[in-house]
Amino acid sequence: MEMVGNNRPVVLMVDDDEKLLAAVRRTLSGSFDFVTYSNGQAALDWLALNSDRADLVIADLVMPTLDGVSFLKQAARMAPSVSRILLSGTVSSISLREAINQAMITRVLSKPVSISVLKEAIERTIQTKSCAPKIDGNLTPLMVNAAIEAGDLHTVLQPRFRASDMSFCGAEILCRMPTVEKEFGIDEIFEACRDHPVINRLTSHLIAIMIDQAPRYRVLFGENANIAVNISAYSLKTPECLELIIRFYEKMRMRGVRITYEIAESQIGLDDEELQASASRMRERGIALLIDDFGSGNNSLELLRHEIYAGIKLDRDLVRGCMTDFLDDAFIEWIAQVCSKMGLSISAKGIESRQLAEKLQIYGITELQGFHFGRPIPLEDWEATVLTTLSASG
Template identity: 30%
Template sequence: MRRLSLLLRFSLLSAVLVTVLGAVLANLLAGQIERRALASAENLGKGIALAQLESFLLVSDLDGMGPVRLMEFDHRLGGNRLEYLGIERVKIFNTDATIVYSDDRATIGDSGAGSDMVRQALAGRVVSKLTYGLDHTGHGARMVEVFVPFRHPGTSGTAAVFEVYLPYAPVADQMRDDTRQLYLALGSGLAILWLALFPIVAEASKSLRRQAAENRRQARFDALTELPNRRSLQESVEHALLGLGDGRLAAFLLIDLDHFKEVNDTLGHDHGDRLLQEVATRLGELMRPTDVLARLGGDEFAVFICDVPDRDIVRRRAQEMHAALNLPVDLSSVSVVVDASIGIAMAPQDGTTMDTLLKHADVAMYAAKKTANRVCEYTPELDPYSHDRLELGGQLHEAIARGELVLHYQPLVSAADGRIRGAEALVRWQHPDRGLLPPADFLPLAERTGAIGPLTDFVIDRAIKDAADWNRRGMDVEIAVNLAGASASDPRIPDRVAAALERHGLAPDKLMLELSEDTVITDPRRVAAVLWRLDELGVRLALDDFGTGMSSLAHLRRLPLHQLKIDRSFVSRLLADTQDAGVVEAIIALAQSLSLETVAEGVEDDVIASALTARGCDQLQGYHFSRPVPGADFERWARENAGGLDGAPATGAVALTGPVRAPAA
């Protein structure tokens, strides 16, 4: 049933209340009018009685009147005089309450002792009441019966009681006139009050309706972009999923703006808001009528595409969205390019509820940030929150405390003379039940569970300690440690590194800290601040996996780098793909122009090692020389090959089976 509006409810309720209030007031005032009319009648009856009878009544008359005296009273009140005086009937009682005179002869001598009104009058009070009786014409009529006490001169107390009957009709007429005027005035006043309040309430009702409508809109739409919000999106998605036919697909796309925080910090929140509005506009232009575009908050947007025939269409549309967002945006004469990362989750394969699709799209979106095209579809392998990984995440903090983390080392070999320049420290987890786990199995968990800080501290401290021990034992080696994104922007890292160097007695230039391109471009200002402080300590710095990220020459020139590490993906195809060979040569040339060393990762054989050497690469790293091995094995291998390597694996080189290198921390 439709609910009545506030204005209509006020109108009905106030009308009822005004009516009830008017009726109550009218009754109260009508009673007062009636009492005032009766009091007026009493005064009139008293005046007439005293004026006409007081001077004419003798004390002896109260003992009883003879015929003559009765005739004199009749004569005084006879004829039309009673009617003229406005009196219908008249009686006189003595102190015994006996009627000594009445215009009705039959009642003379009757006693009124039983009358309460007579007794009150004898006590000195003027009293009255409404009664019904015969008027002077003999017809029945309503009358006002007034009892007036009479004090005779020279006597004390009441000497007699005059009872006069006044016609009620004039009193009733006066009451009706007064009541009519009362009702008119009261009704008019209340009507005016109601009419005065009505527009006020009407305006308040309109304002409340507008506010309620705005509240409902804000509950479902984002105020800045006017797009549906998370709540509205969830309703649309859940409804669409219920109607998804067999064999049909739906896609949930999560879009996150890269470097939006940098725009906010540099240009201010007003420009950030304008950027978000422009993003909403560009995405909106790509939507179909059945698509749902929403802003989830911050710099995150979501697109729900219902009823798509295959994944290829979703991929193409995601690329279209990415291309639209990758165009420059003019913000107060400042042209800004903000890239976006897009994660895709498909229903029903990846989830049948909004929460599940959002979670999986979020996983894919974070994976997209590490790819070149910034678009990624969800797969279970990407999810760090599987049951096993959640269990590992809960055990990771304790593993650090129990000393279950160990470091393996992979040598860094000089391309010029084959001598060992140093080693890269790679963390492993010696799990009591699962065996030796590579970093890919637990580092993402460390970043998401907050364990990356303690883990990084452990790797840096242990690597510096091992390097210091080797150098004290005559091995002139450099140690390289990889910094994860969160650690690279942590302003406390320089102090911790300085403390570890001092604690173990390692020269700062023997420590090389590596970080990826993605780490640099994720938060360039904070990362640069940390790197410059490390440079002031004398620590050397390397850019890892160079060529796979999106860093620019401007980034390189602003950072105190000493080394570029060529990603294994280019090294492995150096001789098979001319484009990859061109990339490797360009990186080496770029490094030389910037006075930076180059290290090639993933060197698998002597042919590739020779080709890299010929192209001017400074250092080589890969299985061709040694897999990552425990510290003691690395030290033995390094001593056995102290004279240098000739390009092939040295005699006695450790060839332990183990996982291919992955970033350590």
């Protein structure tokens, strides 16, 4: 083991390649304080005593005494707010999911890795990491992670309808955490962890649930097995999680279920090149990504200039104001025309009356969603309702 100064970010690195460790110490010691080990257990012993000092943990996938994923899982328990990077030649989909779920890795770097690439990855990870940020009521990502550990989450589905004829056309998957929601709203929960690795773990868990439920979606919805899923900018910008999101889309398509992703406008930066690159890659693969809560920020129209989004979903408050506020009403009518000319879909949520639905129908909104059409309910309840209807019809 070798350790240098104390004034720079502290990076714990574990690898059985002593030459790589020596090169890292020699080349990057001017930028970071490295604590390096070739023995995973010895590194964990150091971390147990110094978790408050570490800024980043890096581990090789293959080590003689402890594999990288197992090491990072233990590191996550010891120092949950410290970001983690996995070094690997190849990562199977099973190992990748395990790393995201249990080790909550920030990113994967392919070996052999150059010193310059490693330096850039370290700098970016340390600059963007979020050490358990707190919001009102002291809700933290660690509380969300505890709910995931306890299995205290499930999905509900809210129906979506075509505006043209008010016919059913799909559903949106929403996450629920019953215990945490006793104290916090679901929006607060996602806000607390949207820029933290735990959001990737939550995404992975929800993906696993939806893959298991895919045959039931197909039976229940038939040709209208169209499922909308919310995704975070953090997940889209995490390479390994982006791969998981793309593979999920393809797996669901093979099961006869079409997936559409939605990302909140508040998470999209005009100059966020990483996010734009991920969104462009999805578009190239034929994967639809919509801007959710459109109209809630100051850069709504500028986002459409990127031409990488398949459509928009209007902000709920904007939609509600359509019936009473002249400016909201005029904006929705105008943006519907813009989307039509650009070939973009335009959805509206928060529909709570027939009058509002009919007004938006006239404006050319393509899809509607809200309590007027149906509240979010578990898949089991939806199936029971269909069975009851079938039984009553003979």
